[in-house]
Each structure stands twice: as C-alpha cells, then as structure tokens.
Amino acid sequence: MSGLDPATLVLGAGAAAVAAPLAAAGLLQFESRRANPRPPAVAALVVTVLSGFMMLSTWSATPQTFSRGDRLGGGAAFHVDGVTATMLPFVAGCLLLVFATVPRRMLSAGMTTWCLAGAAATFGLFLTAHPILVLALSAMGAGAVWRATRDHPGGRPAARVYAFVMGASLVCAAAGTAMMLADPPWESGCGWVGTAGGWLVALAVVVREGLFPFHVWVPMLFAGAPLPIALLATVPQVGSYAAIRLLLGHADGVAQELVALALLGPATAVYGAALALVQRDLCRLIGTLAFSQSALVLAGLAGTLPMELAGGLCVWIASGLSLTGIGIVAAALEGRAGSLRLDLPQGRFWDAPALAAFFLLFGLAGIGLPGTLSFVADDLIIAGSLAEHLHCGILVILSTVFAGIAVVRGWFGIFGGPPTVDAPRHAILPRERIGCAVLLAVIFGLGLFPRPLVQTLAQACVPLLRHPTVAPSPVHHVPPGVPLR
Amino acid sequence: MSLLAAVLEPERTHDLVAALVVAQLAAPALALLGIGIPPLLGRPLSERTTSRLVGTGFATAFLAALVMFGVLAGRGFAPETVHLGTWFSFDRHAATIDLVADGLSVPYVCFSTGLCLLVNAFAGRYLHREPGFTRFFVLLAVFGTGMNLMVLAGSFDVLFAGWELIGISSTLLIGFFHERPNAVRAAIRAFVTYRICDVGLLAASVVAHTAVGSGDFDRLFHGGWPDATCLVPAAPATLLALLLIFATLGKTAQVPFTGWLPLAMEGPTPSSAIFYGALSIHAGAYVLLRCEPLLQAAPLAGWLLVTIGSVTAAHANAVGRVQTDLKSMLAYGSMAQAGLIFVEIGLGWRVVPLVHVVSHAILRSLQILRSPSALHDRHTLVAALGGQPGAGRSWTDRLPQAWRLAIYRLALDRGYEEMAVARLVVEPFRRLVDRLDAWERAGADWLGDLRLRGPRDREPLP
Structure with missing residues (x-):
C-alpha cells in the first residue's frame, strides 16, 4: 500500500466506493426474491465507508486536489478534494447505519435496490466536478429516489411532487450549466449569458435543497417515502454540492446568486423551524426539521472567508448526523407502532425508554446542544457570517430557538402521556442500540474534540475559494498554497 | 499571616x-x-x-x-x-x-x-x-x-453552554412524570420561555464578539469582582446589558415570563427545590452579577432592572397570596425574592444581592423539600401550641374593601399577564404558522393528486 501513488490509491478507493453499492444493487435486482436485502446492502456500504476513509486518510496526508479525465468548465471528470474526502465517508456512514438498523419490514428488495443505485449515483457525484457529470449523476440519484417512492405503498403523491420539483430543478440546472459553459463565469469578463446561467443554477439549487418556497417536497417525501430513501434524498445535500462545484470560485468574486442563496438559506431555516412547531405527525416533523437544518448550509457558501464555508460544511455534517439518528429512532418506533401523531401525547416512553433517550439526544444534537458537533457548527457559521451578514447570525439563532422547541414538543408528543395499554411492548433491538450508540459517540466525539474535523474542513475550504483552472495534463496535483490561476 | x-x-x-x-x-x-x-x-x-x-x-x-x-x-x-x-x-x-x-x-x-x-x-x-x-x-x-x-465560566461561550444544560435538565425534570398531561404542558411551556430568552444570551455573545472581538470576560471587564470596570464602549455596553436582562427574565421568571414557574412545580419535589427554590431561579441573577460592570456602564439597563424587579415582586406577592397549593405559593415566593434581587442588582449593589441569593436559596429549598410533610408539620405545630396558631394581620387589611377586592381579582387572574401574552403574542403567531402549514399541505396535496396519465395510475394497496 505504501508504495502506491496517492492518486492511484484515491482513484481506486473512489471506484470501489461507487462500484460496491452498484454491485449490491445489481445482485438484488438479479435475486429479486431475496428474503433479506440487508446483508448485501450493509456489505456494500461497509466497502464504501472503508473506501471513503481511505480516501480521507490519503487526502489528509497530502492535502491536494486529485483530478483525472476529461475537464469541462473548470471541473474534471474524476475530482477528489477536501469536500469529497470529508463528505463521502460521512454520507456513506449515515446510509450504512440506516441500513444496518431499520426494521426488516422497511427493507424491501426493490426499495433497497433503488436506494443502493441512488447511493452509487450520489457517491459518483461526490467524485466529480465535471458540470455535465454533476448534472447527469444528480438526475440519476433523483430518479432512483422517485422510483423507490413511487413503488412504496401510499407513496405516489409524494413521488409526483418529487418528480415535478426535481424535473424543474434539472431543467433549470441543465439550462444554466449550458449557459455557464458557453460564457464561463470562471473566467474574467463574463457576460450576461454566464450570469443568467449562474442564476438558473442557483434556482435549481434552491429547488433541490428545498429552500423556501420550494420546500414542500421534503416533508412530503418523509411522510410518503421509505425512510432510507427520504434520508438518501436529503442527507447528501446534492444541491449544496452542486453549488460548491458550479457557483464557487467565480473570477469576479462571490457570485451574486450565492449571496442570494446565503440570504434565503437562513430565512428558510427560520421558516422551516417555525413550521416544525405545528406539525401533527412525526414524519412531517422530521421533514420540516430536515429542510430547516439543511438550509443553513447555504448560509456559509456565500462567504469570502474559509470559516464561513467551513461552518456551512460543519452544519452539513452535524445536521446530517442528527437527522440520521432521528430517522433511525423514528423508523424503529414506526416499525413497532405504525405512524405516530403528535396532536396528543402518545405515551411511548415505557415502550422503549432507550429509544426515547436516543431520540432526545439526536434531536438536541441538531439544535446546538453543548458538547455536540452542531454547537461547534453553529458557532463557526455564526462567527463566520457575522463579519459580513449580521442578519444571518440573527436568523441562525432564531432557527435554533424554534427548532429546539419543535424537538422538545415532538419528544413529549411521542413519549409523553399515559402508556398505551393495548400496544405490544418491544425492547430496543441490539442492532438498533449499537447503531444509535455508535452515531451518538460520533456526534459527541466530534463535538467534544472538534479540532481534527475543523482543521480538515479548513484545509478543504481554502482551495475552494480560489479560482479553478483548466489544466492540460490528465493527472495533476495541486499542492496547498499554490495559486491555481 | x-x-x-x-x-x-x-x-x-x-x-x-x-x-x-x-x-x-x-x-x-x-x-x-x-x-x-x-x-x-x-x-x-x-x-x-x-x-x-x-x-x-x-x-x-x-x-x-x-x-x-x-x-x-x-x-x-x-x-x-x-x-x-x-x-x-x-x-x-x-x-x-x-x-x-x-x-x-x-x-x-x-x-x-x-x-x-x-x-x-x-x-x-x-x-x-x-x-x-x-x-x-x-x-x-x-x-x-x-x-x-x-x-x-470566563467567557460567554462557556457560560452559554452551562446555561443550556441547566435549561434542558430543568425542562426534562418538569416533565419527569411525563404520563401526566399537565407535566408535559408545563415542561413545554418552560422550555419555550427558556428558548425565547436564550435569544438574548446568544445575541449578547454575538454583540460582544462584534464589540471587542471576543466573548471572554477579561476582554470585556477589567479587574476582579466586585471592583471590575467595563471595557466596552457605552452604546454596545447598553445593548449588551439589555440583551442580558432579556436573557435572564426567562429563567428567573420575571415579568412578563412568570407564568411557567408555578406550573414547573409539576416536577419531583427534590428538583423543584434545587431548581425553583435555589439555583436555576437565581441563574439569571448570577449572570447579571457576573456582568455587573455592563450595568454600571448602562444606567438605562439598571433602571429597567429595578422596574422589572419591583413589578415582579409586587405581582408575585399579590398572586402568591391567593394560591391554594403550597408549592405554587412557594413558587411565587421565590419569584418575589428574585424580583427583589433584581432590584438590588439594578441599584448597583454587589455583595448584598449575592448574600440575598444564597440565604434565600437555602431557606426556599428547605421549604420546598419539607412541603410534602407540610400537613404533618402543621399538626405537630398545632399539637405543640394546643390550638391553631393565630393568623397575622396583613397590610392589605388596612386597604378599603373595594381596593382589596380589585387586588384579589387581579391576583386570581395572575395579573392578566398570561392572558395578555397569550392573546397578543402566542395565539397570533400560532394562527399564522398553522395557516401557513395548512396552505402548504393543501398545495402539496393538490400537486400530489395531479395525474398525468389519468385514472389508471392507481396506488398499490398498502
């Protein structure tokens, strides 16, 4: 291993990360009557997680951009930088925990196949900066989510809404990308075509991220789709990734469309958190919290300081971890008791006290509980955005206030109230306990000892704020500190 | 020596x-x-x-x-x-x-x-x-x-971390008996109050970072307590002090955030004693004492503190007299004392409020811990005295009958404070968000029901 070239190692790890879930999806498609799709899915995602960590360790040892293949508009077909090295293992780890813990009844072979195919497309997306590949892989991921939702009993309304929204997003993204390629804003002297293209891509990001007023698909997806699919559609934050690849590093400074996104993100976060206060069922509560928290990521993308960007990426990870934990607990509860309403206290505490504790901790971990990663993330993003956008800091504060109230209200709604005497009693399963404990350890570990993660994000963010370049060689390494233009 | x-x-x-x-x-x-x-x-x-x-x-x-x-x-x-x-x-x-x-x-x-x-x-x-x-x-x-x-804590960041842990533990202990609907309601209400007021502390941290580039107290103040002086210019100092006062109103149950405290007695007695008789109720006073140089630099904030504390003390004194259960009465007693401590801090005293906090906390927590045995204690007292102890005269007995009735009605309705907050703030906000949510659901349902391929596009049976 030590004799291998880092670029080859990263390339191999990237290939394995995409190939493993794709192979598992193919296997499940071939054996469509397979009784339990969990083992191949978990095995594939373990391979992806290990590949991701190998990529992260290689990149951390030599923090540089690895790129290979055809280049277009400043992005290579195979492109691994700090964002990829950090986000790929994080997303794969979240999906692994979900597949390892959700109740068996939620894992049909068809849904697992589509989810793994979508995951492979998402991992592929993280490995590229090529605009057309970004677009194509994003479309493939959305297609897999749509198909799995459509096949889910009762999921067709959600699938229709998702199809409308994603269709609009893809059309905007395709048109915008074409215009940006025709009149590249990565080069100075960009005209109105490139600028309009940038705004179209920003609109696509707004729709894809579920920013106001295009957010309705998120709670609907959580209510209508299987949980792994809903998490696959939201945790990777494909819209934010596209914004990083297509809208960051323009030649004429920070793109105005990014500034607009940065304003809309915190406003959506406040709006979503306020909506979460009045939700009447658990799935929609998770959905509103999901788009509220993920919207904060965009607050950091418009910054000229690496700290703002790092804050955004940190929020990305913190909210994803928290959302995954809440999702796992919600799936475990709904696997036992069916859909849970919040109008009246459901009295589920004595049914599963450990799940109650995990739900509360995951919920609080998403709203800035001291000692968790979200506390660090909020601190970074508030401190980062203060220098330029004071109102963003205020909106972030308001959103955490509302989201905190929504989480506690949701917790008391599910677990408070007299015990339901006719309900069956189920203790937490060992795989659920282990999954939740591991996730909790990661959240608190990164929250109490955040320096390695913050340093990694710092290294990842600095090159992103520089302009990309079109390099003639098929493989090149860009050492840190060297200007790219 | x-x-x-x-x-x-x-x-x-x-x-x-x-x-x-x-x-x-x-x-x-x-x-x-x-x-x-x-x-x-x-x-x-x-x-x-x-x-x-x-x-x-x-x-x-x-x-x-x-x-x-x-x-x-x-x-x-x-x-x-x-x-x-x-x-x-x-x-x-x-x-x-x-x-x-x-x-x-x-x-x-x-x-x-x-x-x-x-x-x-x-x-x-x-x-x-x-x-x-x-x-x-x-x-x-x-x-x-x-x-x-x-x-x-030596900085706003650390102070906020501790403050949050106090708030969350307080909420979960109020809702300790979560099978009771009243306990759940009381816990949510307390948490809502805490979170709203937390905006003040977070915003104060933001302002401190903006004003002096740090949230560390040694960058904000010079010298040791109680002789510390303020290093922040007057305008941001006033803003900081006002934000801190807002932050402390919730946990200290001062006007207009008093309603949650008597409800918080739904929790187990030991937690009521330590939270609402002793420590949590005085957390706001501690923060104000810690940041007292800011109040010195902002006379407006000092006078605001005196006003809020006086109004709360009068309100809690009147309302506490008409309570029909012991723990609620003790809660209003705590609130009144916390109001007086606010007055003392607002007047610029430093050691007196600290002594007041400690002595009140010890006495009140003892009273709350003994409250489950109150009837037993009363019977012991009656047996020792050989009869009922005489009720002392109150200053309200000297007031005209009409005034006494008016105060009584006001006290029964808890000074109309909760009603005003509910009607002017909570209900309009809830109605607005409910309406927005309903519109969104209707729009999403309409979009979800659109069928591009006609009635053959049927749902699979669940």
Missing part, C-alpha cells in the same frame, strides 16, 4: 487552582457518564450505585470548591483565570475554555455544589423505587455540570 500569604501567592497556587477548577467540572461530568452510559447500553445500574456515584461526584466537586475557597480567601480573593485550552479555532476565531475563580464564582460554586449534594442525598430516599429514578439522577448530574460550567 505573611507566611500564609506568601504560600498562597497566585504564582504558586495557579496549578492548584487549575486542578481544583477542573475537578469541580469533571467530577459531576464523570458521574453523569458513569450513570448515563450503562442504561443506553442496556445495563442500568442499581439505585444505590446510581445515587452513590452522583453523590461522589458532587462531594468531590464540593470538597474541591471548599479547598479553592480557602486558597482564594487566603490571598484576598484575587481573581484567577484558568485557561484550559482552545476547544477549536479557525483563523482568528478561537473558542477558548476559560474559567474564572474569583470572589463571585468560588463562594457560589461552594453553595451550589453543596446544595446539589444535599438534594442528591434527599432524592436517593425520596425517589426510592420510582420508575424514573436513574433518569432523575442523570438529569441532576447534567444540571450540576451545567451549573458549575456557568458559574465558573
């Missing part, structure tokens, strides 16, 4: 003070981990082990606090800042863990850990065989850790 002073010089005792400060924070935190992790892993500890572990944590913290008190007293309470390192940093922004040992924090931490230790001992028997026994002690340990963090 000169030998003692030489031995206790700050240069010589810095490492000792740092170790003691760490012990005060680490002891309850380790106890929390010790009793919190096993239940999550499916191996809950026995009642005795649970209460002993938490008790050991508090006892260690208390002993460390006493030793630190002795060391600091020996050198005239010269303040000492303990830098525990940088939590994380990015460019110029650094989240440092600074703790302060001075004439305010050290006596206060002695008093708070001592009370936690006593309540721990009381609760070990009081909650015997209670299904939520372990949960209570976990939350008590969270509270103890948060309290020590807040009291010893």
Whole structure:
C-alpha cells in the first residue's frame, strides 16, 4: 500500500466506493426474491465507508486536489478534494447505519435496490466536478429516489411532487450549466449569458435543497417515502454540492446568486423551524426539521472567508448526523407502532425508554446542544457570517430557538402521556442500540474534540475559494498554497 | 499571616487552582457518564450505585470548591483565570475554555455544589423505587455540570453552554412524570420561555464578539469582582446589558415570563427545590452579577432592572397570596425574592444581592423539600401550641374593601399577564404558522393528486 501513488490509491478507493453499492444493487435486482436485502446492502456500504476513509486518510496526508479525465468548465471528470474526502465517508456512514438498523419490514428488495443505485449515483457525484457529470449523476440519484417512492405503498403523491420539483430543478440546472459553459463565469469578463446561467443554477439549487418556497417536497417525501430513501434524498445535500462545484470560485468574486442563496438559506431555516412547531405527525416533523437544518448550509457558501464555508460544511455534517439518528429512532418506533401523531401525547416512553433517550439526544444534537458537533457548527457559521451578514447570525439563532422547541414538543408528543395499554411492548433491538450508540459517540466525539474535523474542513475550504483552472495534463496535483490561476 | 500569604501567592497556587477548577467540572461530568452510559447500553445500574456515584461526584466537586475557597480567601480573593485550552479555532476565531475563580464564582460554586449534594442525598430516599429514578439522577448530574460550567465560566461561550444544560435538565425534570398531561404542558411551556430568552444570551455573545472581538470576560471587564470596570464602549455596553436582562427574565421568571414557574412545580419535589427554590431561579441573577460592570456602564439597563424587579415582586406577592397549593405559593415566593434581587442588582449593589441569593436559596429549598410533610408539620405545630396558631394581620387589611377586592381579582387572574401574552403574542403567531402549514399541505396535496396519465395510475394497496 505504501508504495502506491496517492492518486492511484484515491482513484481506486473512489471506484470501489461507487462500484460496491452498484454491485449490491445489481445482485438484488438479479435475486429479486431475496428474503433479506440487508446483508448485501450493509456489505456494500461497509466497502464504501472503508473506501471513503481511505480516501480521507490519503487526502489528509497530502492535502491536494486529485483530478483525472476529461475537464469541462473548470471541473474534471474524476475530482477528489477536501469536500469529497470529508463528505463521502460521512454520507456513506449515515446510509450504512440506516441500513444496518431499520426494521426488516422497511427493507424491501426493490426499495433497497433503488436506494443502493441512488447511493452509487450520489457517491459518483461526490467524485466529480465535471458540470455535465454533476448534472447527469444528480438526475440519476433523483430518479432512483422517485422510483423507490413511487413503488412504496401510499407513496405516489409524494413521488409526483418529487418528480415535478426535481424535473424543474434539472431543467433549470441543465439550462444554466449550458449557459455557464458557453460564457464561463470562471473566467474574467463574463457576460450576461454566464450570469443568467449562474442564476438558473442557483434556482435549481434552491429547488433541490428545498429552500423556501420550494420546500414542500421534503416533508412530503418523509411522510410518503421509505425512510432510507427520504434520508438518501436529503442527507447528501446534492444541491449544496452542486453549488460548491458550479457557483464557487467565480473570477469576479462571490457570485451574486450565492449571496442570494446565503440570504434565503437562513430565512428558510427560520421558516422551516417555525413550521416544525405545528406539525401533527412525526414524519412531517422530521421533514420540516430536515429542510430547516439543511438550509443553513447555504448560509456559509456565500462567504469570502474559509470559516464561513467551513461552518456551512460543519452544519452539513452535524445536521446530517442528527437527522440520521432521528430517522433511525423514528423508523424503529414506526416499525413497532405504525405512524405516530403528535396532536396528543402518545405515551411511548415505557415502550422503549432507550429509544426515547436516543431520540432526545439526536434531536438536541441538531439544535446546538453543548458538547455536540452542531454547537461547534453553529458557532463557526455564526462567527463566520457575522463579519459580513449580521442578519444571518440573527436568523441562525432564531432557527435554533424554534427548532429546539419543535424537538422538545415532538419528544413529549411521542413519549409523553399515559402508556398505551393495548400496544405490544418491544425492547430496543441490539442492532438498533449499537447503531444509535455508535452515531451518538460520533456526534459527541466530534463535538467534544472538534479540532481534527475543523482543521480538515479548513484545509478543504481554502482551495475552494480560489479560482479553478483548466489544466492540460490528465493527472495533476495541486499542492496547498499554490495559486491555481 | 505573611507566611500564609506568601504560600498562597497566585504564582504558586495557579496549578492548584487549575486542578481544583477542573475537578469541580469533571467530577459531576464523570458521574453523569458513569450513570448515563450503562442504561443506553442496556445495563442500568442499581439505585444505590446510581445515587452513590452522583453523590461522589458532587462531594468531590464540593470538597474541591471548599479547598479553592480557602486558597482564594487566603490571598484576598484575587481573581484567577484558568485557561484550559482552545476547544477549536479557525483563523482568528478561537473558542477558548476559560474559567474564572474569583470572589463571585468560588463562594457560589461552594453553595451550589453543596446544595446539589444535599438534594442528591434527599432524592436517593425520596425517589426510592420510582420508575424514573436513574433518569432523575442523570438529569441532576447534567444540571450540576451545567451549573458549575456557568458559574465558573470566563467567557460567554462557556457560560452559554452551562446555561443550556441547566435549561434542558430543568425542562426534562418538569416533565419527569411525563404520563401526566399537565407535566408535559408545563415542561413545554418552560422550555419555550427558556428558548425565547436564550435569544438574548446568544445575541449578547454575538454583540460582544462584534464589540471587542471576543466573548471572554477579561476582554470585556477589567479587574476582579466586585471592583471590575467595563471595557466596552457605552452604546454596545447598553445593548449588551439589555440583551442580558432579556436573557435572564426567562429563567428567573420575571415579568412578563412568570407564568411557567408555578406550573414547573409539576416536577419531583427534590428538583423543584434545587431548581425553583435555589439555583436555576437565581441563574439569571448570577449572570447579571457576573456582568455587573455592563450595568454600571448602562444606567438605562439598571433602571429597567429595578422596574422589572419591583413589578415582579409586587405581582408575585399579590398572586402568591391567593394560591391554594403550597408549592405554587412557594413558587411565587421565590419569584418575589428574585424580583427583589433584581432590584438590588439594578441599584448597583454587589455583595448584598449575592448574600440575598444564597440565604434565600437555602431557606426556599428547605421549604420546598419539607412541603410534602407540610400537613404533618402543621399538626405537630398545632399539637405543640394546643390550638391553631393565630393568623397575622396583613397590610392589605388596612386597604378599603373595594381596593382589596380589585387586588384579589387581579391576583386570581395572575395579573392578566398570561392572558395578555397569550392573546397578543402566542395565539397570533400560532394562527399564522398553522395557516401557513395548512396552505402548504393543501398545495402539496393538490400537486400530489395531479395525474398525468389519468385514472389508471392507481396506488398499490398498502
């Protein structure tokens, strides 16, 4: 291993990360009557997680951009930088925990196949900066989510809404990308075509991220789709990734469309958190919290300081971890008791006290509980955005206030109230306990000892704020500190 | 004496003070981990082990606090800042863990850990065989850790972390008997109040970073408590002071956030005693005492504090008189005293409010801890006196009948404060958000029902 070239190692790890879930999806498609799709899915995602960590360790040892293949508009077909090295293992780890813990009844072979195919497309997306590949892989991921939702009993309304929204997003993204390629804003002297293209891509990001007023698909997806699919559609934050690849590093400074996104993100976060206060069922509560928290990521993308960007990426990870934990607990509860309403206290505490504790901790971990990663993330993003956008800091504060109230209200709604005497009693399963404990350890570990993660994000963010370049060689390494233009 | 002073010089005792400060924070935190992790892993500890572990944590913290008190007293309470390192940093922004040992924090931490230790001992028997026994002690340990963090904080960041832990443990203890709908409602209401007021503390932290580039107290103030002076210019100092006052209104149950406190008595008696009789109710007063130089630099804030405190004291005094249960009456008693402490702080006094806080907290927590035995105590008193004790005359007896009736009605309706807040703030906000949610659902349902391929596009049966 030590004799291998880092670029080859990263390339191999990237290939394995995409190939493993794709192979598992193919296997499940071939054996469509397979009784339990969990083992191949978990095995594939373990391979992806290990590949991701190998990529992260290689990149951390030599923090540089690895790129290979055809280049277009400043992005290579195979492109691994700090964002990829950090986000790929994080997303794969979240999906692994979900597949390892959700109740068996939620894992049909068809849904697992589509989810793994979508995951492979998402991992592929993280490995590229090529605009057309970004677009194509994003479309493939959305297609897999749509198909799995459509096949889910009762999921067709959600699938229709998702199809409308994603269709609009893809059309905007395709048109915008074409215009940006025709009149590249990565080069100075960009005209109105490139600028309009940038705004179209920003609109696509707004729709894809579920920013106001295009957010309705998120709670609907959580209510209508299987949980792994809903998490696959939201945790990777494909819209934010596209914004990083297509809208960051323009030649004429920070793109105005990014500034607009940065304003809309915190406003959506406040709006979503306020909506979460009045939700009447658990799935929609998770959905509103999901788009509220993920919207904060965009607050950091418009910054000229690496700290703002790092804050955004940190929020990305913190909210994803928290959302995954809440999702796992919600799936475990709904696997036992069916859909849970919040109008009246459901009295589920004595049914599963450990799940109650995990739900509360995951919920609080998403709203800035001291000692968790979200506390660090909020601190970074508030401190980062203060220098330029004071109102963003205020909106972030308001959103955490509302989201905190929504989480506690949701917790008391599910677990408070007299015990339901006719309900069956189920203790937490060992795989659920282990999954939740591991996730909790990661959240608190990164929250109490955040320096390695913050340093990694710092290294990842600095090159992103520089302009990309079109390099003639098929493989090149860009050492840190060297200007790219 | 000169030998003692030489031995206790700050240069010589810095490492000792740092170790003691760490012990005060680490002891309850380790106890929390010790009793919190096993239940999550499916191996809950026995009642005795649970209460002993938490008790050991508090006892260690208390002993460390006493030793630190002795060391600091020996050198005239010269303040000492303990830098525990940088939590994380990015460019110029650094989240440092600074703790302060001075004439305010050290006596206060002695008093708070001592009370936690006593309540721990009381609760070990009081909650015997209670299904939520372990949960209570976990939350008590969270509270103890948060309290020590807040009291010893040397910056707004650390102070906020402790403040949040206090708020969350308080909420979950109010809702301890979560099978009762009233307990759930009371817990949510308290948490809503806390979170709204937390905006003040977070915004104060933001303003401090903007004004002086840091949230560390040694960048905001010069000198040790109680003689510290403000380093912040007048305008941001006024803003900071106003934000801090807003932040403290919630936890200290001052007007217009008084309604949650009597409801909070739904929690178990030991937690009511330590939270609403002793420590949590005075957390706001502590924060104001810590940031007192800001109030000195902002006379407007001082007068606002006096006004709020006076109104709250009068309100709580009147409303407390018409309560029909003992714990509510004690809650209003706590509120009135907290109002008076606000007045004292607003008037610029420094040591008097601290003494008031400590003495009131000790008395009130004793009263609340004894409240389940109130009837027994009363019978004992009657038996000892050989008859009913005579009721004392109140100043209200001298008022005209019409005034007394008006005050009585006002007190019965809790000064119309809750009604006003509900009608003017809560209901309009809830209606607005409900309406927005309904519109969104209708729009999403319409979009979800659109069929591009006609009626053949049927749902599979669930």
